[in-house]
Amino acid sequence: MSNLTMTEAIENLQNDDVSIRKEAIESLIGVTDEAAIDPLIEATTDESAQVRFKAAEILGNMGNVAFDRLVSKFTSESGKNKRFLAFALKETNNEKAIPLFAEAVSDEDFGVRKVSIRALGELQANDYLDVIAKGLDDEDWGVRLATIHACADLASDESIALIKKARRAEKDEDFKKSCKKALKKAEKLQKAKSEGKVVVSTIPMKTIKDMEKTNPQKAIKEYEKYVQAESDKDAPYKRLAVLYRKLNDYDAEVAVLEKAINVLSEKKPGKEKWFVDRLNKMK
Numbered sequence: 001m002s003n004l005t006m007t008e009a010i011e012n013l014q015n016d017d018v019s020i021r022k023e024a025i026e027s028l029i030g031v032t033d034e035a036a037i038d039p040l041i042e043a044t045t046d047e048s049a050q051v052r053f054k055a056a057e058i059l060g061n062m063g064n065v066a067f068d069r070l071v072s073k074f075t076s077e078s079g080k081n082k083r084f085l086a087f088a089l090k091e092t093n094n095e096k097a098i099p100l101f102a103e104a105v106s107d108e109d110f111g112v113r114k115v116s117i118r119a120l121g122e123l124q125a126n127d128y129l130d131v132i133a134k135g136l137d138d139e140d141w142g143v144r145l146a147t148i149h150a151c152a153d154l155a156s157d158e159s160i161a162l163i164k165k166a167r168r169a170e171k172d173e174d175f176k177k178s179c180k181k182a183l184k185k186a187e188k189l190q191k192a193k194s195e196g197k198v199v200v201s202t203i204p205m206k207t208i209k210d211m212e213k214t215n216p217q218k219a220i221k222e223y224e225k226y227v228q229a230e231s232d233k234d235a236p237y238k239r240l241a242v243l244y245r246k247l248n249d250y251d252a253e254v255a256v257l258e259k260a261i262n263v264l265s266e267k268k269p270g271k272e273k274w275f276v277d278r279l280n281k282m283k
Contacts, residue, residue, distance in 0.1 A: 006031060010039045018048050025054040030061075037066045041073050044084035056084040059219035060091020067092050074100060078174065083111035090119035093221070098123055102131045110140040117143065121150025129158055136166050144170075145178055152182035155189035155199075170224045200229040205236065214241060227259055232267040234274065241278060254282065 004027040012024035025043060028036055034056075043055035059066045070092070074085045085102065089097045097119065102235065104116035117135045120128050132154075136146030148166060151159035155278050163186060167179035192199045202225045226236035237260035246254035257279045262276040264272040 006033060006036060010036060013039050013046075013051075018051075021048060021051050025051050025058075028058055029054070029214060030218075031058060032062055032140070032217060034065060037062070037069050037184055040066075041069065041085070041088075044088065045081050045232075051085075052084045056088040057218075059088040061094050061215065061221060063217075063221075064094065067094050067096070069099070071100065079109050080106065080111060082109060086112050086115040086119070090115055090122065093123070095123055098125045098128065101125070102128045105131050105134055110138075110143055113138065113145045114140070114146040117146045117150050120139055121153030124154065126154055128155060129154065129156070129162075132159075133162055136162065139202065139274060141172075141175070142282075145175065148175075148179055148182045152186040152189070155186040157190075157191065160186050200225045202229065205233070209239070212239070212243065214243060216246075219243065230263045230267075232264065234264060234268070234271045237264075237275065241275070243262065250282075254279065257282075268275050 006025065008027065009027040015021055028040065028214045040055045040059050044052050046052050046055065048121045060069060067124060071090050074082060074089055077085060089100065101116040104112050107113050107116065113135065115249050117132055120132050132147060132150050135143050138144050138161050141254040148163055151163050160183065163179055163182050167176055170176055170179070189199050203222055208222045211222065220240065223236045223240045226233065227240060237256055240256045241253050244256065255273045260275040
């Protein structure tokens with residue numbers, strides 16, 4: 001475990017030794033200080049794939065804190081230098097980035113096109129299905145595959161029809177198999193939506209709990225997915241409340257407590273007591 005301060009880590013991102021830069025980027029995981037944004041953005045073009053990916057992931061986990069700077073850099077960059085900026089923007093999960101991704105579907109770089117199409121699917125950009133569909137005619141196999149996954153994320157009649165059309169037109173057997181998996185996912189999501197369920201992709205709670213020590217910002221984002229899905233488990237609400245308290249984010253803590261009370265009192269009566277007591281103590 002590195003003992004570098006944030007200032008030391010930022011300085012070391014400029015070091016000629018890749019091992020030192022790798023240590024530096026690991027030290028910045030979970031950082032939310034605005035002073036780290038520009039150095040991290042610069043690191044998204046590092047010669048080391050590990051440094052590039054981690055820098056983009058950290059920026060994405062910063063969410064709205066880094067969003068405006070990411071947008072500014074993304075719109076001014078070109079070519080492969082935009083790839084990890086696109087990934088960082090996707091990870092912020094900010095719907096304001098949808099128009100940017102829609103435009104980037106026609107970017108000169110295949111990596112940017114691929115990430116942008118996936119982002120449109122994950123952000124549920126149903127109004128941009130025609131733009132997403134352009135990826136089915138892309139010369140790059142990965143972009144076409146990303147388009148299939150994006151259509152599955154949207155899980156609408158129209159997007160499912162596009163997957164079926166792509167499966168019929170494609171000769172590559174691996175691609176056809178991917179289409180089949182995407183269809184199963186889309187149909188499952190569509191059924192859940194028709195039943196009024198909130199559909200969110202989550203990872204196991206134990207994995208998120210372990211993540212709290214190494215990447216608290218990422219852990220918060222993953223717990224928030226359980227809350228968004230109105231989980232009937234009390235654990236994600238509790239962990240979020242604790243993490244928000246550590247960050248001194250009063251408004252966010254109150255919001256998650258109130259959400260837990262509303263959801264659990266209906267789905268698991270009695271489970272809301274912990275949250276009621278905690279909320280009363282905060283008043």
